[in-house]
Amino acid sequence: MTAHPSKRVYIASDHAGVQTKSELCAFLESLGLHVEDLGPHDTTSVDYPEFAHLLARTVVDDANAWGVLICGSGIGMSIAANKVPGARAALVHEAYTAQMAREHNNANIIVLGARVIGPEIMKSCLRAFAQTPFDGGSDGRHARRVAKLEA
């Protein structure tokens, strides 16, 4: 993702996040973003790592996009997504962390827990994430740290 979040957003979830995903798709579109829903499209039980890897690979392959992942707690999605080289997935519970995830960590995926925070808090997180450019740091320290993320 370039310094400033782009207008193209991919979104995916597990079964616990399907309903929330629909609501957030509509919200993201209301922000003027182009949203592509990678599924799932019903509440049949699925394995979250499959959707986390699909979304993370899609985002990494499309340098001009960012992603949203939703599961029950957000933990499974954030672990699985970060296993993909180039993915920087940030599990956030409030807008301050969403802003810092962009500003300091150049996160390209935001992860939300549908059983932990409510829809209006999620929207404030998404708005902060979508509007915050990466700041490499006046001395380049944030950019240096991001460059060291891959193990």
Place this chain on the structure above:
Amino acid sequence: MTAHPSKRVYIASDHAGVQTKSELCAFLESLGLHVEDLGPHDTTSVDYPEFAHLLARTVVDDANAWGVLICGSGIGMSIAANKVPGARAALVHEAYTAQMAREHNNANIIVLGARVIGPEIMKSCLRAFAQTPFDGGSDGRHARRVAKLEA
């Protein structure tokens, strides 16, 4: 880490988490755990990925241990730690997620944001994490998903 969290805990932070780390070391020892502090040991500015990778590799190499990571928001540490194969790092803000991270995701590292939650909330998270065994699921679904985490 075995099904139930063990008594051996490694802890590390960046400069933003050094003071919190000291307080949490004392708390973890009060729970009867053996704690090893991997640093840093003063508030000189450091690059969080170096401490995240050090701690994650140490935990993965010691199947009978778990880990604690602290930075300002928790985001940088959780991204970096999960890049290490075998690491399952969970950024938590409250005890419910800490419990779920163990029960469903078999997390072996808990990540805390020193600028986001206060010390007593952190302690409730650590207590939940330390006391919750992994539950593979009555039909094995949680274990199957954990096995799919690596990309």
